[in-house]
Amino acid sequence: MISISHLNQTISGNTILKDVSLDLPKGEVVSIIGPSGAGKTTLIRCLNLLNIPDSGEIAYDDKVIRFPKVGRNEAKEIRQNTAMVFQEYALFINKTVLQNITEGLTIARNVKASEAKEVAEKLLKKVGLYDKRHAYPHHLSGGQQQRVGIARALALDSDVILFDEPTSALDPETIGDILDLIQEIAQENPDKSIVIVTHEMQFAHDISDRVVFMEKGQVVDSGTPEAIFHKTENPRIKTFLRRVRYQ
Numbered sequence: 321m322i323s324i325s326h327l328n329q330t331i332s333g334n335t336i337l338k339d340v341s342l343d344l345p346k347g348e349v350v351s352i353i354g355p356s357g358a359g360k361t362t363l364i365r366c367l368n369l370l371n372i373p374d375s376g377e378i379a380y381d382d383k384v385i386r387f388p389k390v391g392r393n394e395a396k397e398i399r400q401n402t403a404m405v406f407q408e409y410a411l412f413i414n415k416t417v418l419q420n421i422t423e424g425l426t427i428a429r430n431v432k433a434s435e436a437k438e439v440a441e442k443l444l445k446k447v448g449l450y451d452k453r454h455a456y457p458h459h460l461s462g463g464q465q466q467r468v469g470i471a472r473a474l475a476l477d478s479d480v481i482l483f484d485e486p487t488s489a490l491d492p493e494t495i496g497d498i499l500d501l502i503q504e505i506a507q508e509n510p511d512k513s514i515v516i517v518t519h520e521m522q523f524a525h526d527i528s529d530r531v532v533f534m535e536k537g538q539v540v541d542s543g544t545p546e547a548i549f550h551k552t553e554n555p556r557i558k559t560f561l562r563r564v565r566y567q
Contacts, residue, residue: 321346321379321380322343322344322367322513323342323343323344323378323379324340324344324367324376324377324378325341325376325377325378325379326339326375326376327340327363327366327373327375327376327377327387328373328376329362329366329373329374331362335537336359337359337363337366337373337537337538338359338536338537338538339376339538340538341539342532342539342542344513346479346511346513347510347511347512347513348513348514349506349514349516349527349528349529350513350514350515350516350528350529350531351524351527351528351530351531351532352364352515352518352531352532353517353519353521353524353531353532353533353548353560354533354540354560355535355560357536358534358536358537359537359538360534361517363534364482364484364515364517365484367402367480367482368398368399368402368403368404368482369385369390369399370404372387372388373387374387374388375387380398380401383397383398385398399428400428400476401479401480402478402480402481402482403474403476403481404481404483405466405473405481405486406469407484407485407488409457409468409469409489410469411457411465411472413456413457414456416453416455416456417444417452417453417455417456417457417460417468418437418440418441420457420468420472421439421440421444421471421472422436422439422440422475424476425439425475425476429476440453440471440475441453443471443475444471446471446474447467447470447471448467449468449471452464461494462489462491463491463494463498466486466487466489466490466498467498469486470486470498470501470502474505478512479512479513480512480514481512481514481515482515483502483514483515484517485517485519486498486502486516495520499523502516503523503526516528521549524545525545525549528545530542530543530544531543531544531547533554533557535556535560540556540557541557549561
């Protein structure tokens with residue numbers, strides 16, 4: 321269980337998160353939707369402490385982090401239990417596909433190089449990129465780079481996997497392949513918590529146990545896909561869904 325309580329963050333004078341409270345039960349797939357600038361990405365970056373909130377707290381099971389003070393060991397422990405897939409891939413451009421995956425295992429997890437290579441090769445076969453293992457990121461398409469990012473996150477075998485708009489930088493033809501891969505990962509890892517920021521409404525509906533709608537740095541509502549997409553009485557959510565042509 322991840323429990324977020326009264327999280328606030330202001331960046332350059334702009335309020336990005338405002339009194340956000342949310343529970344993310346273990347083993348659930350949660351999609352976070354809403355208009356651009358709603359604070360969705362900032363929220364999941366707070367979950368693995370890439371962003372440090374100004375105030376509030378996050379409880380990871382029985383471990384509570386109270387912001388803004390975070391100890392180095394606390395941060396390391398949280399980051400080792402969360403893995404993130406970025407919308408712009410965030411691969412090391414000077415390292416091969418294989419090295420991009422093994423680096424986190426050998427450095428952050430102290431895994432032997434031979435074991436890290438074995439894990440990486442297995443995952444590259446899973447995402448269909450084993451033949452590209454010695455290539456560099458600039459030799460790959462956007463969809464291929466995102467598959468490497470997903471393999472890198474899976475290699476860490478973390479309790480929580482965070483996806484930050486994983487298809488936003490991809491061409492329409494590639495989006496479906498990446499969404500299918502994420503859905504497969506969710507089905508194969510029912511014990512992991514998966515949090516996805518996405519603008520793909522049908523995907524959010526189909527994959528999620530719960531959907532969270534955010535706007536202006538706040539959680540407006542959360543519930544099952546049925547409740548949010550089909551039964552909501554909230555006028556703002558209804559307007560948003562009409563505008564993205566879901567309703």
